[in-house]
Amino acid sequence: MYVKSVTIFFIFLLNILFSKAQLSGSIESNSALFVNDGKIVLASNEATQKLRNNTYLRLDYKLKKFSVGIQAESYSPKALLNYSPDFKNAGLGTFYLQYNNDSLRINATIGHFYEQFGNGLVLRTWEDRQLGIANSIMGVQVKINTYKPLQLTALHGKQRNGFSLTNGTITGINAELNISEITKSSKWQYSIGGSLVNRNEHLIGLNKKNILLTSTRISIKKGLFYTDFEYAFKQAEPLIENGIPNNNFSFDGDVYLLNLGFSKQRLGVNLNVRRTENFTVYSQQNVYGNAFNAGILSYVPALTKQFDYSLTNIYVYMAQSRLTFNPIATKAGEIGGQIDLFYKIKPKTFLGGKYGTQISINASKWNGLSGRYNTTQRKYKANFLQAGTLNYHEWSVEIRKKWSKSYVNSFTITNQFYDAVQIEETFGHVNATTFVFDQTIDLPKQKSIRFDIQHQWANAIHKNWIAASTEINFSSKWTVFATDLYNYGNDNTARKIHYYVAGFAFKPNAFRLQLSYGRQRGGLQCIGGICRFVSENAGFSMQLNYSF
């Protein structure tokens, strides 16, 4: 009787507790099964495990003002190709407990959290599963916006690396003040911001334990015009070479980032200009320059066009913000800019046709910093506004036109110069011109077919490529696709390889399953201006995700 009463009370209590509770989550699983197809052979250390899988299970539970969540991750039997060796076996990747009060506008988190101050130059933590970036901070974060024009954030903790944490302890505060909200100005929009970030690390052989990063920002908008400026500074930190700090040489670093823009109906222009000098910050110094972006705290992305097609993504620029006295390419940073123009020719005109014609133009140019460099003595002095060796330049024009209710096409031409010596610290440079013709045809009953052909003329490295891809959409649930890239111009006959992939996707509502078989071209895989190297491979691939 007593047990029954207690249990009934227990049921009653749980029902009250859970009556407003919410459980949501997602599962994502990416697998590969490598096959030796005669042409593409994995390196012997990778070929020992042909089956790879990365799985992420995330659960969030919300009860009134509180939320708790976990992310369990599994990299078993082994993580996908070229992921950091720190991602191994299975475990709890992240967890958090959060309190959120919307009326007081206060939010506090204990556990893992993601944050970005300003443009992310002094601090950005985020997750990108395709790039293998999962650098949340584990600690405490408080956000206060009680006085509406002022947003304050304070945080303290250590950055995640695989299933452990990096050595450095990060403490940061950030403030954003919207001045026009105070002055009630509707014509002008002003806001200012500032951040302080300290990294404290006790590393054997390192004299300087604390490095302070600062950022100041201003943003102004008036009518059709807007401008933003950010200046970030890093205190001098000892030079790290091959993971070993050298206290005899310390260098500070900074970034100037200016953005100017104008936009009105059917016309938009944006210009980014940036000068970066020795500005790559890690939460653990001896991982400086690692290939997996582990422990990266500063976000200094490449400010170039993020291309959509396979051949335009062969020569992808990576921002050169790192100081290195490598004799192949001594460098301390970069200077350059990019401009974008978007224009829509008015519908119902001669050039616009019935639906209008969309034009996108982008151009960018990035050079090293000119100056005096002494590789043997580890000394340098960079000039402030003088461009050095050309790293990369590019221009592209894209015209997209809808001709009728059921036919859309687009035409893209891109020209790129890419210096592998400066960018990858390897050899060679290349000038590549790429054409892409893409068309989509609507078929009856919600079906469609998309088809593109691409060609790249390149004077060096891989030389010429040709590619085509097609995608047939049978309904909103089923799609089949096939693609082939052929490096027919390669000087090395053995490298004249067809990189073909064929597969299907099944995607009802919040579920997606994609299965494919084929060959993956090796090279840099870049998302959001951050890249990781992926070796070429062949075999089956499966992606599954579901959220609820």
Add this chain to the structure above:
Amino acid sequence: MLKKLIITAVCVSFINIAFAQQIPSIQLTDLIGKKLNTQVFNDSTQQQPIVLAFWATWCLPCINELSTIQDDYESLQQKNAFQFFAIATDDSRTIKKVAPLVNGKGWSFSILLDVNQDFKRALNIANIPTILVLKKGKIVYKHNGFAKGDEQKLYEILATNN
């Protein structure tokens, strides 16, 4: 006996958990810097359906999806009024391109910026484009990816939820 009762208690309690996702509370900004808390999407008195389209300036299927919807936008609004928010998940690399691209393409959607993808992450969205349709604060439709023809399913959902 005790074990059975505890299992029953936990099961009964679990039934009470709402598995239908509510919109989490995240602060976003629009193109002129005005803040918007995503709690407003939970308004159960809101009669019109609300569409949340997650996209980015560098995502070609996203641009194709939004351009396709834009072409039909006026006639759709005349048939069944709805609210449409295109949520840009661009990070600081491309965030400054959002306003010129939106204006340059002549899109008339309300644009919100999700700079470090806090809102996308809180909704457990794995990839973009993803479209959510809300009706009275509840998610009634979720679809990821875009191929031409998918927009017809969205139009059907908007018509049936009006």
